[in-house]
Amino acid sequence: MRILGIDPGIGRCGFGLIETSTRSNAKALDFGVITTTVDAPLPSRLKELYDSLIEVFNQTKPELVAVEKLFFSKNITTGIAVAEARGVVLLVTEQNNLTAYEYSPNEIKKALTGYGSATKTQMEEMVRVHLGLEKKPKPDDAADALAAAITCGFLYHNGPDQSYKFSNSRR
DSSP states (O other): OEEEEEEOOSSEEEEEEEEOSSTTOOEEEEEEEEEOOTTSOHHHHHHHHHHHHHHHHHHHOOSEEEEEOOOOOSOHHHHHHHHHHHHHHHHHHHHTTOOEEEEOHHHHHHHHHSOTTOOHHHHHHHHHHHHTOSSOOSSHHHHHHHHHHHHHHHHHTTOTTTTTOSOOOOO
């Protein structure tokens, strides 16, 4: 099963492709970030993100897509731009006839570490361990995307009755 994890963002959108056939044998096939032009107007940046995501989907050919849910912090302006980027991610997923399985940051942390308040460092280490990588994946956005993909893989391999226990919806 090829699972594409995505950590939505307008400046940097992380992606990570894993392959897994059981709960314990995931391997990273590809990961990185999509960046957009900082000084460009928001509609242009969203178009850049869209075009790049189309390319990522075409190259990686995922069977499942895991998307990190939006987490609002104190900066509402940044949150709105990220939400718009997330909309582009969901659109491209839909255009590829795939379902976006959505996980909150706490759900991803709990799935990988057993603790919903794990630190960024702990999460990066668990991504490294679960994928058998020699070093922690960088940048952080790519590591977060891989973590979402691993979470989806874990839940998928729980079996048909228990797959996707967390909140998952197309919309």
